[in-house]
Amino acid sequence: MATLGVIADDLTGATDIAITLTTAGFRTTVVLGDEGTVGTIPVPDGTDAVVVALKSRTVPVDEAVKVSLDALAALRRAGCERFYVKYCSTFDSTPRGNIGPVCEAVLDALDEPLTVVAPAFPANGRTVYRGHLFVGDDPLDESPMRHHPLTPMTDSSLPRLLAPQVSGGSDEVALVPWPVVDRGVDAVRTALEQARAAGARFVVVDALNEADLDTLARASEHLSVLTGGSALAAGLRGPRTSGPRAISLPDGPRVVLSGSASRATQGQVRHALAHGDGHRLLPSELRADFDGEVSRIVGRALEGGSAPFVVYATAAPEHVVDTADAPLMEEALALVAKRLVGAGVRSLLVAGGETSGAVVRSLGVGPLALGPEVDPGVAWMLAERGDDVLHLMLKSGNFGAEDLFVRAWKAGR
The missing domain is CATH 3.40.980.20 (Four-carbon acid sugar kinase, nucleotide binding domain)
Incomplete structure (x- = not known):
């Protein structure tokens, strides 16, 4: 029975995190959300993680929330007990969402008080420092994402981007800066608990490399909901040692x-x-x-x-x-x-x-x-x-x- 359920806002994002989870030791299956209605998820025997691929990144906020909650309900019916909201490592969103509203709706549905916000993907040049998201050497708002036709990103500050998207505004958004992350798992776990005590529900965490994300994954083991790009999932520990299936591409065009x-x-x-x-x-x-x-x-x-x-x-x-x-x-x-x-x-x-x-x-x-x-x-x-x-x-x-x-x-x- 699957124990980890992932809600991804598009199909390539779903395959991206499925790769990471498979490498981390989870036997992973990707299924499509059926035009906003996810009923019973077909889960092959031996599956450890299920990734539901939606088409929710740029749809209206209410629709994104609905299809995400439908996916969450289907994952719970499939036996999943821990959940991951996967979005793009460039935090693709509009001023209203859909990242913040979806994450908030998932927390509310599960009655969970806190989650982390971790879009960093260092292997592809996405890093977070002092809450600012970088694409290579450039802040997000100076990268090609500034001119994205659907989700132009005109600010690099994740706390500033997220605050208007959640009901509590900036009061619900906290930051764990890199010097804290660099001190290790216990320091990050303490920072998360302090943020929760101060009323935060969404904690942006800096990450400059894979080791930082591994630190965060270990520090957040007690959380039932994680959110981020796919790279954070590399720090999770699956039950298997087997990796991806070998393939032999067929001949043809x-x-x-x-x-x-x-x-x-x-x-x-x-x-x-x-x-x-x-x-x-x-x-x-x-x-x-x-x-x-x-x-x-x-x-x-x-x-x-x-x-x-x-x-x-x-x-x-x-x-x-x-x-x-x-x-x-x-x-x-x-x-x-x-x-x-x-x-x-x-x-x-x-x-x-x-x-x-x-x-x-x-x-x-x-x-x-x-x-x-x-x-x-x-x-x-x-x-x-x-x-x-x-x-x-x-x-x-x-x-x-x-x-x-x-x-x-x-x-x-």
Whole structure:
């Protein structure tokens, strides 16, 4: 029976933390939240942790809270006793949420007084110092996240970002600064208890490296609810020593479906195009002949060989489309995936959280199991589809080295 339940605000975030939990000794399963209604979660025998992948990062606050509470209830029915609210390591949110309202709703539902706020992911350059979130060498508000089309991040201070999102405002938000973290587990545990006694419910904790996150994980073992990016989960201790499942990628076209507009993914697209071929999606062409355009893309992709074929929305900043066209692009990429699988393709690399969710839902796959990690937070996954198995890599837009789209296909060969 699973004992740890995770509520993730998108699919690539769910796979990201599933990788971490698997490495930490948890046999982990990823399941999709079904359009906001999670009933009975299909939990394979021997599962230690269940990650529910929602699509709640940018939906209205009330909807995000509802689907998160639905997921929480389903996880409790599945036997989970400890919970983790997973959000992006760049704390993607609007002034109203959805991070604060969801975390507060989970605490209230469980009648828990306190949780930690820990988005740091040092392996990918996300660190927290004096409560300020950094992306590489830049404060969050000076990074490319400042210009995100849906959740522009114009402040690097996590306490300032979080305070307007929770009912008690700044009175409920505390900070454990790095000098305290550096003193070790007992110092952090004492700081957490002091914050609780002072009325805080949300404690931002600095972290500059993995050792800091391990300290925090040990200091917060008594908490029933954790919140953060995926890296904090590396400090949890699962019951097993086995890691991800070995895979052998099937032969066939190497197709990448990219709906992400992040700079990291744009660089990956350009690198892959220099080593293979591809097709850029244009909203105007999709509106003019949607089915015909999808058919042309599928035909070209099926002709591919050992080089990647990339179906992409953007490869440069000037390619970024109006956000109103995003659903059209996701629909097209999802249909391309469905037709490719129908034609026999059994491995796909998908870039972007919204795109990954659209593709996986169109394929109608069951629970996802972890394969080998290729880059921090990026791994191949095994997806059940009836009696068939698909190999999927579902990549967050900001993750992965520049050569990922070329190198990924070598991981399982």
